[in-house]
Amino acid sequence: MTSRRSFLKQAVAAGAAGVATVAAPAVHTQSKTRIRWRLQTYAGPALAEHVIKPSIQSFNTVANGEMEIELYFADQLAPTDELFRAMQRGAVDAVQSDDDSIAAPVDISVFGGYFPFACRYSLDVPVLFHQWGLDEIWAEAYGEVEGVTWLGAGAWDPCHFNTVAPIRSLDDLKGLRVFTFPTAGRFLSRFGVVPVTLPWDRVKAAVQTGEIDGLAWSGITEDYTVGWADVTHYFLTNNISGAWCGSYFANTERWDALPGHLKELFRLCMDSSHYYRQHWYWGGEAKLRVEGAKLELTTIPDEEWTKVEAEARRFWDEIAAGSPRNARVVKILRDYNAVMDKAGRPYRYA
Numbered sequence: 001m002t003s004r005r006s007f008l009k010q011a012v013a014a015g016a017a018g019v020a021t022v023a024a025p026a027v028h029t030q031s032k033t034r035i036r037w038r039l040q041t042y043a044g045p046a047l048a049e050h051v052i053k054p055s056i057q058s059f060n061t062v063a064n065g066e067m068e069i070e071l072y073f074a075d076q077l078a079p080t081d082e083l084f085r086a087m088q089r090g091a092v093d094a095v096q097s098d099d100d101s102i103a104a105p106v107d108i109s110v111f112g113g114y115f116p117f118a119c120r121y122s123l124d125v126p127v128l129f130h131q132w133g134l135d136e137i138w139a140e141a142y143g144e145v146e147g148v149t150w151l152g153a154g155a156w157d158p159c160h161f162n163t164v165a166p167i168r169s170l171d172d173l174k175g176l177r178v179f180t181f182p183t184a185g186r187f188l189s190r191f192g193v194v195p196v197t198l199p200w201d202r203v204k205a206a207v208q209t210g211e212i213d214g215l216a217w218s219g220i221t222e223d224y225t226v227g228w229a230d231v232t233h234y235f236l237t238n239n240i241s242g243a244w245c246g247s248y249f250a251n252t253e254r255w256d257a258l259p260g261h262l263k264e265l266f267r268l269c270m271d272s273s274h275y276y277r278q279h280w281y282w283g284g285e286a287k288l289r290v291e292g293a294k295l296e297l298t299t300i301p302d303e304e305w306t307k308v309e310a311e312a313r314r315f316w317d318e319i320a321a322g323s324p325r326n327a328r329v330v331k332i333l334r335d336y337n338a339v340m341d342k343a344g345r346p347y348r349y350a
Helices: 004-018 045-051 053-063 080-089 107-111 124-130 134-143 182-191 200-208 220-225 252-256 260-291 302-320 324-343
Strands: 035-041 067-072 094-097 148-155 160-163 177-180 194-196 214-218 234-236 245-251 296-298
Touching (some): 045 053, 045 220, 045 260, 053 067, 080 094, 080 148, 080 245, 107 134, 134 148, 148 252, 177 182, 200 214, 302 324
Parallel strands (some): 035 094, 177 194, 177 214
16 A cells, blocks of 8 residues: 555656646737636546546637646545545645545535435436436535535446456455445445545556455446456446436635636536536446456346345435435435336336
C-alpha cells in the first residue's frame, strides 16, 4: 500500500505530467475576459475519454476564449476522498463525482454512487431527480454547506462484480476483497465482502498482485474500457444497483462569478455528458455480455439473490433512521419503485 505522503507526491507529479488540458481556440481580441477553471473527475484517463472529456471540449470550443476548463483525472490534484474539501478551499474549481466517493459532508451523500437496489435502469436516476423531487432535496442539503454549489446529477452504469475467481453463490462472496464505493461496501460487508479503498490508478495492479480479488465498481463496459477485463476473468450478471448516481459540483465563489451565459453553457454541457453516458453504457453492457471474449459470465440463482434484495430493504430502513432528510429520500425511492413495479414491462420485470 502506498503511504499517504508518497501517494501525494506521486499525485502531484502525475498532475503536472498528465493533465488533460482541453484548449480553447485562439482568440484575437482584447475585449474578452479569460476565465480558467480546473475540474477534476473521479474517473481515470481511459474512462474520462468517454464520460466527461467530450463535453469539456465542447464547452471550451463554444466559450470561444471567454473561459477555458482544464480537465484533471482521478487523484491528480487531490485524492478523491479529499476532493470535496479541496473544492471548498478553491484548490479545485469544479468536480464530477458521486457524493459518496468525495466524502461530501451531507447526510444524503450515502445515496450517491451505488445505493443498493434503488435503481433498476439508468433512466431511473434522472426521473427521480427531475420528476420525483430528489433535485430539490439535493439543493437543500448542499445549500447548508459553505463553499460548494451542487449543479445536478446524472446516471452511469450498473454495479456488478468482476473477479479473478467465479461467483456462483452467496458463499463465494465471503472473504472477497473488492474495490468498491463506500456505501456499497458497507452494504456488501453483510455478505462477507471485504471492501478495499485504493487510488483509482492502483486498482489494476492490485488485482495482478493479489492485493484484491476483484471489483464491485462498474458494469462490463468499464471493465473492458479501462483494462480491468484484462486482469479479471469473471463477470457476475447480478447487480446491486442498476445505475450509478453522480453529480457536478463547483466552488460557490467561482460559480457565482460566472456570467449567466457561461453558467447556462456549463449546464448544457453537463446534459450532453449525461446523454452520452446513457447510450454508451446501455449499448455497451449488452454488446460486451454477448460478444466480449475476456470475461466469463456467472450468475447467482434467483432464490439466493432475493436474500440480497431483502437485506437491501432493511439497509434502507437503517439509512432512513439517520436523518429526517434521508427518510424523505427513502420514501421517494420506495414510492417510485412501487409505481414502476405496478407499471410492469418494460419498466420493471418480475
